[in-house]
Amino acid sequence: MSELLGKKERLKDALRRLHEGKDIEEVKREIKELLKDISPLEIPVIEQELMQEGVSVEEIAKMCDLHVELFREALSKKINIPEEGHPLNTLYRENEEIIKDAEKLRLYAENLPEKIDELKEFAGQLRFIGFTHYDREEMLLFPYLERRGITAVPSTLWRKHDEIRIKIRQLLKFVEKGMIERAREKAMEVSSLLIDMVFRENNILYPTLASLLTEGEWKAIKQQEEQFGFYRVKPAEWKSSAKPVHPYEIEPRIEEDVIKALPEEVRNAFQEAKVDRSRIKREGDIELDIGYLLPEEINQIFKTLPFGITFIDRDDRVRFFSGHRIFRRPRSVLGRPVQLCHPPKSVHIVEKILKAFKDGSRSRADFWIRMGDKFVYILYVPVRDEDGNYIGTIEIEQEISELRKLEGEKKILDWK
Numbered sequence: 001m002s003e004l005l006g007k008k009e010r011l012k013d014a015l016r017r018l019h020e021g022k023d024i025e026e027v028k029r030e031i032k033e034l035l036k037d038i039s040p041l042e043i044p045v046i047e048q049e050l051m052q053e054g055v056s057v058e059e060i061a062k063m064c065d066l067h068v069e070l071f072r073e074a075l076s077k078k079i080n081i082p083e084e085g086h087p088l089n090t091l092y093r094e095n096e097e098i099i100k101d102a103e104k105l106r107l108y109a110e111n112l113p114e115k116i117d118e119l120k121e122f123a124g125q126l127r128f129i130g131f132t133h134y135d136r137e138e139m140l141l142f143p144y145l146e147r148r149g150i151t152a153v154p155s156t157l158w159r160k161h162d163e164i165r166i167k168i169r170q171l172l173k174f175v176e177k178g179m180i181e182r183a184r185e186k187a188m189e190v191s192s193l194l195i196d197m198v199f200r201e202n203n204i205l206y207p208t209l210a211s212l213l214t215e216g217e218w219k220a221i222k223q224q225e226e227q228f229g230f231y232r233v234k235p236a237e238w239k240s241s242a243k244p245v246h247p248y249e250i251e252p253r254i255e256e257d258v259i260k261a262l263p264e265e266v267r268n269a270f271q272e273a274k275v276d277r278s279r280i281k282r283e284g285d286i287e288l289d290i291g292y293l294l295p296e297e298i299n300q301i302f303k304t305l306p307f308g309i310t311f312i313d314r315d316d317r318v319r320f321f322s323g324h325r326i327f328r329r330p331r332s333v334l335g336r337p338v339q340l341c342h343p344p345k346s347v348h349i350v351e352k353i354l355k356a357f358k359d360g361s362r363s364r365a366d367f368w369i370r371m372g373d374k375f376v377y378i379l380y381v382p383v384r385d386e387d388g389n390y391i392g393t394i395e396i397e398q399e400i401s402e403l404r405k406l407e408g409e410k411k412i413l414d415w416k
Helices: 002-019 024-036 042-050 055-076 088-112 115-146 152-176 181-212 216-227 256-261 264-269 297-305 343-357
Strands: 309-313 317-320 365-371 374-382 390-399
Touching: 002 024, 088 115, 088 181, 088 216, 115 152, 115 181, 115 216, 152 181, 152 264, 181 216, 181 264, 343 374, 343 390
Parallel strands: none
Antiparallel strands: 309 317, 309 390, 365 374, 374 390
């Protein structure tokens, strides 16, 4: 016990000097040396005593920052972490932030109800782990494993991600309702789950990705990761001369020596029979910006859309319309100037919209009208090429009476 008290006093003194800005690097080294000698089971005891003596959560979190530095150093000895800006480097850095936040969450929970306001704000921020870090893994990384026949590992991790998302929502509900004991229990549970997920990712998922993915695959991931955002980090730029390679473009073959080098959990989950060797591009496909479709599929998609679409080209002539319509539109309008498809009294409105689209001063025009028991929404949007040049206008018409009645949420299938 006296040894533990001695460590606590030395940590408290070091944290105080760190706060005062005295010999910061030297103090940080001292704390890191202390942490090396402290068991993980002792740390919560020391932290709790420090808080009881008036040391703030934020000050104790600095100790967690240094603990994470030790964790990173130990990890670097086992795994070759890529340079900054590389998507895998970003994932590791986010996990460092998640570890620190899991520790802070536990500290807030141990000090309820005094820290209830801080816990409420903090728990709300934790939801972004799911929106950013987990979403990127599920949408950008997992497809590369699934293509290679590794489906069980991504499936298990996704279920765990969803469990954490649910638990964070439950935590927020308990906090907002002032249910202190339930909030404390749930916060402890979320903290444990977050740390467990970091362990799974750092020791199973990321080493697997590092072994399997090529530079071209990482470049494709880098090009798309911004749309999901990041958790508490801002990645540096990462350049590569490799051609981006998407999951559907790879030859899903894993060499025997690579399989043997994978983490045990992945080796056991690998199934040759589940390797996805399908080809995305078929004979007769039209290559679009994103994806490939047969002419028949394009035609049937337009016929099936639950709203009507009309395309007017840059010369104001009707080039196309889909089959699902509210307003009657015969084939005889094809090739007709759009101005002549409207009553003379409203042609000036058509001209005004087209002029604004062509000069770039407007990017949409919408109207809504009642037609008996129907409520119809009409939207006009300009179509532009890659250089921003006007090439036409789309008119979309949709009956939205049922949409206007929607309230709340519907998250499950209600088929009988």
